[in-house]
Amino acid sequence: MKNIFIPLKKQFYEAFRDGSKVWELRGNKGQFNNSRITLGRKAILAWGYGYPRLVAHVVEVRTYDSIAQIPKDIYNLTIPPKLQNPNNLGLALDLARKYNGWGFVLMKMEIEYEIMG
Numbered sequence: 001m002k003n004i005f006i007p008l009k010k011q012f013y014e015a016f017r018d019g020s021k022v023w024e025l026r027g028n029k030g031q032f033n034n035s036r037i038t039l040g041r042k043a044i045l046a047w048g049y050g051y052p053r054l055v056a057h058v059v060e061v062r063t064y065d066s067i068a069q070i071p072k073d074i075y076n077l078t079i080p081p082k083l084q085n086p087n088n089l090g091l092a093l094d095l096a097r098k099y100n101g102w103g104f105v106l107m108k109m110e111i112e113y114e115i116m117g
Contacts, residue, residue, distance in 0.1 A: 001038070001041060003041075003042040003043060003044050004031065004032075004036075004037070004041060004042070004043040004044070004058075005043075005044050005046065006024060006026075006043055006044065006045050006046065007046050007047075008024075008045055008046065008047050009047070010047050010048075011083055012047075012083070013045060013046070013047035013051075013054070014047075015080050015083060016045055016054055016056075016109065016111065017054060017114070019111075020077075020080040020082065021077060021078065021079075021080050021083075022077045022108055022109055022110075023074055023077050023078040023106050023107065023108050023109070024045075024078070024106070024107045024109060025067075025070075025078050025079075025095070025104055025105075025106050026104065026105055026107070027098060027099030027102050027103075027104060027105075028063055028099065028102050028103040028104055028105045029099060029102045033105065034061065034063050034105050037058060037061050037105055037107055038058065038061070039058055039059065039060070039061065040057055040058065040059075041057060041058045042055065042056070042057050043055075043056045043057065043058060043107070043109060044056075045109070045111075052114050052115065052116055053114065053115050053116075054111050054113075054114055054115075055111075055112045055113050055114070055115060056109040056110055056111045056112055057109070057110055057112065058107050058108065058109065059108050059109070059110045060107075060108035061105065061106070061107055061108070062074070062105070062106045062108075063103055063104065063105050063106070064103060064106070065103045065104075066096065066103075066104070067092050067095065067096050067104060070104075070106065074106065078106065079092070
């Protein structure tokens, strides 16, 4: 099975890198649907082109109908407290609107190593 390519904003890439973020949240649609996200699947976490990338694998998968259902401890490892601000809350609300009716898939990642982009 092919690796999952997950583009990230810089602050979320760095949070994965420093260990304050271990979960990735996506709409349960397209390549991120819960039938394609499987335990052990490799993922490439990327911030732009020409930058290092993190190679990880999925160690846990959870699905939720809404962002409000995500337990606080998992939410804090998805959007770390140091990154929780009105702009990121807006991101969560945008995702909620965009994937209304589809639900969400959360992937817990275990970082294996870093490679050059």
